[in-house]
Amino acid sequence: MKDEVLALCELSNDLLYHKIPKEKLLYYLSEPLRIGKAIANQWKGQSIRKLCEEKHIQIKFLKESKKTYGVSFRAQIEMDKQQTTIFIYEGSIRELAKNSGFHKEKPLSYDEALDMHLSHEFFHYLEYSSDEFVSERLDQIVTMKLPFFTRKAYINRCSEIAAHAFTKELLGLEHLPNLYDYYYLMNSGQMKQSDFDKMMKNKEELLRLLQ
DSSP states (O other): OOHHHHHHHHHTTSTTGGGSOGGGHHHHHHHHHHHHHHHHHTTTTSOHHHHHHHTTEEEEEESSOOEETTEEOSEEEEEOSSOEEEEEEHHHHHHHHHTOOBTTBOOOOHHHHHHHHHHHHHHHHHHHHHTOOHHHHSOOEEEEEETTEEEEEOOTHHHHHHHHHHHHHHHTOSSOTHHHHHHHHHHTTSSOHHHHHHHHHHHHHHHHHHO
């Protein structure tokens, strides 16, 4: 699965996606992917758990996942000047791992799923500690334009795309990790394969039109 297709799936979840000019869509895909990969190359070959240890990031394991609007959390990060903590919801990670295989692709192990989520949250730690959030490094879009007033905003999902690219590069994954979310949804009966196939086809067609 091409990175740009999966990145477009992520981007289309942004609240301001419909405001992005068509001619800027590729920019909001390629730049976060490039940035995430470049940052990962600075840390490549190192264990994500060792990196967390070196940065004094606490990892706390919780049995139950918090739920918001029916969605189970797998990992969350809390950051301040004194301490950074990554909370890992073991049950949700195990469920993802168990349901992450699809067709001929074997499922992730628990440790692989755990490292994937630690890497994702570590990327957000790097953004926070450097005060350089990927979404704020990219161009703003115009959300409202009046004769004497123009409102602009950042595309926040660009940071998520960069985190996916970082995780893929750091861990040597075959795909951006958000693909496993879709595998989980299909394997757990929350999404039909026909709907997934249709979504992928639509994203691929849009990218062809943009290129």
